[in-house]
Amino acid sequence: MSRAHRRTRTALTAPLAAAVLLAGGFGAMALTAGAAQAATGSAAAQDDFNGDGYADLVVAAPDATISSKAKAGYVAVTYGSASGVSVSNKKLISRSTSGVPGSATASQRFGSTFAKGDLDGDGFSDLVIAGGKAGSVILWGSTSGLTGGTALAGYGASPQTGDFDGDGTTDLALFSAQSVNGDDPSGAPAALWKGPITRAGTPTAVLNLLDKSLWWGYGEDDESCATGSGCENGPSSITGPVVTGRVGDVNGDGRDDIVQWVYTGDGTWGNRLLLGGSAGFTRGWVPGQSTDTGTGTGIGDVNNDGFDDVVTGGDGWNSKVRIAFGSASGLSESNTQSFNQDLPGFPGVEEEGDGLGTTVSVADVTGDGYADIALGIPGEDFSDLTDAGSVALVPGSASGVTGAGTQTFHQNTASVPGVAESGDAFGVSSALLDVDGDGHLDLAAGSTAENSENGAVWVLKGTASGLTATSSSAFGAGDLGGPATDAHFGAYLR
Helix, strand or coil, X not given: CCHHHCCCCEECCCHHHHCCCCCECCCCCCCCCCCCCCCCCCXXXXXXXXXXXXXXXXXXXXXXXXXXXXXXXXXXXXXXCCCCCCCCCEEEEECCCCCCCCCCCCCXXXXXXXXXXXXXXXXXXXXXXXXXXXXXXXXXXXXXXXXXXXXECCCCEEEEEECCCCCCCCEEEEECCXXXXXXXXXXXXXXXXXXXXXXXXXXXXXXXXXXXXXXXXXXXXXXHHCCCCCCCCCCCEEECCEEEEEEECCCCCCCCEEEEEEEEECCEEEEEEEECCECEEEEECCCCEECCCCCCEEEECCCCCCCCEEEECCCCCCCCEEEECCCCCCCCCCCEEEECXXXXXXXXXXXXXXXXXXXXXXXXXXXXXXXXXXXXXXXXXXXXXXXXXXXXXXXXXXXXXXXXXXXXXXXXXXXXXXXXXXXXXXXXXXXXXXXXXXXXXEEEEEECCXXXXXXXXEEEEEECCEEEEEEEEEEEHHHHCCCCCCXXXXXXXX
């Protein structure tokens, strides 16, 4: 994967918070339909499972009941087309799906996170679905969409794809599922699979996740651990449960990096930056520390200087969104910008509990070369409604963000399907991808609280001037023929 194809459309949600969101209603939905069309679209290859030029949207329903197993979970793949995502051309994937290894298990929450990337180098993007303690599963892209299923035993948390060693092929970073509790998180197995990866699940090589010259434990270097012996952890393990993460290149070295949202112990959460390298990852500084789970992170080149920037949502750091700008030396505390809804040009009013940046997606919607920042604000109040939720698109510029041209949308915005209600928490998840192949990225936004915790997803079209509610669409699990009751459909999007 060349630098030109590095992934900058990223979103980091707070799936653990989704289960406690308040319920809300939905109302009439506008839906698109139609089969996938010929390869005439211009979507990024990493988002396209069937090679037709349209991005395919993947939606998590982690708490759905499958084969009578509560919270077994599934994911829904809605294939893109010239008219957007289709509720008729889709694939529902669970542990009970034919060809998918394993079986549905209660509380497995299959598909809580997932990653896209062309692992076998055949020109079609593949889907890696996290499956908890039972491990992950790869489904393989083809002209007919996703097919088959290959088990990845032992690695069931937040898989990430990217060219981490800079050789031009897609690699796979794998992490183990861990319990989110305790004061001092311990290490757990992790690995870096060098691509390409065969459909039998065999990588070209298995590398230590961490560079052998640098072992990372609780913020300390310990060279005695470089061999993986004589210490609790080692270069093939990593400390702290990984909730999710995103990929980009913050130092412009042609090797993808990962920002992870992890449990750090004592009830705290924070971001961790793993810098790609030929011998594994090394650590880097990244902003973002919180005492709760309600923040997000995205990566993209906001100021168009050739280096990806890390955007972290509002957290314990003054409840502001923070941008750490990339450079040849990576990220630094001295090269940051922060803002909230008091930013000039930002519609709305800054209030405690808004959850600004609970989800963050960063990519160039307008095509002007500057990545824009999509922010979920699921706690937003308006029209005498509490926690109805909204989403905002903040344009990037050479100086970062100025607030000029910022847009906000919610269910009471004209042409957006549905009716806003208290507790909807619209905007708890997001993704930017070109589902209609017109060259402008569209915004998918989720509400897991919609329809009494069933959940739903909206898609707003991207244009040269930003997002538009015109011709926007929405759908829930039932529209796809999937299990809907308390599914938390839309908890995670890509």
